Amino acid sequence: MKAPTSQDNLWVAAGDGQIDRVKELLESGIKVDAHDEFGYTAMHAAVSYNQIEMVKLLIANGAKVNIEDFEKDTPLFVAENVEMAQLLLDNGADPKHTNEDGITPAMAAFEEGWEDVAQLLASITMEVLPSKEEEVDSLAYIDQENSEVAVAATETETGVIIQTTAQQDSIVENQNEMTEELSSKMQDIMERIEEQGGVADEDELRELVTKMLLDEMQQKLNE
Structure with missing residues (x-):
């Protein structure tokens, strides 16, 4: 099997929704779950660009809905709308999966501002998402902490001394x-x-x- 080139990039084609091109590449022997240099798979690319029909095609060709990128994010982590998230869930996507930072898809969606997706996933996992007021209060508290407690580091031969x-x-x-x-x-x-x-x-x-x-x-x- 030849290595993919810039002229026949599965991940770009999947993200662009090029159905026929992706079919050709898969038929040529390129693995449907192959990672690119950044850890993305065709599924991640198709989901992140909201290519519904492409996702269906990839699943039909054996793509794993719970495949991880290099940060352990599954495609569900990049689903920006309810239709895409529901499609993944219907095909076995795990809403309780956690990435390398311990974040779930619901929390990831909440942090990205995809509220409908966050609410959908949280209703399944029973996670309690922060309210808008709590989010604002949390950000205000963090900002206050950063303002009041500046940190200085002094290098020494034995390490670094942290001083408030x-x-x-x-x-x-x-x-x-x-x-x-x-x-x-x-x-x-x-x-x-x-x-x-x-x-x-x-x-x-x-x-x-x-x-x-x-x-x-x-x-x-x-x-």
Whole structure:
């Protein structure tokens, strides 16, 4: 069997509703459930483009209604209207199937805004879909959370430290307190140096200040 080319692509033909071309390709030996490079099958393509007659043809030629793409979505996940969803259900599509994210076809339809399909599937699976108010409240809550809790990542040799905005504010506050304390200590040190008669030059001042700061740090450690 030859590999399909851009001139005889089963998935494109199925999505376009080219009945005769798909028949030719299947008769030439191309497998009806073959996946393309993106994980789609002819069934996925036909369903997503609402090609009712094409779906019937593919099923008649042995296409599996519960075949998965690379994300474990079945064709029912891409059914945008009730007629297509019902056709798949009538031919054995599983409304309780979950994809790799744990999502069912009903929830997928709800998230896509295909409300009629979502309600149809939920009536079979007994899933409780969020109300419009709950969806709005949920989105508002998420937006508020994202606004109030910004996240910063600092790379270190041992990994990544995650800090919230509140933690960062605390760090800045501590740094400010340390700066004020250091400034106060420097003022005290300069006053003590003046009381001791001052210094001859900047090098001597630097050396004396360093020594006094180290003495202060050592006292802190000993406490």
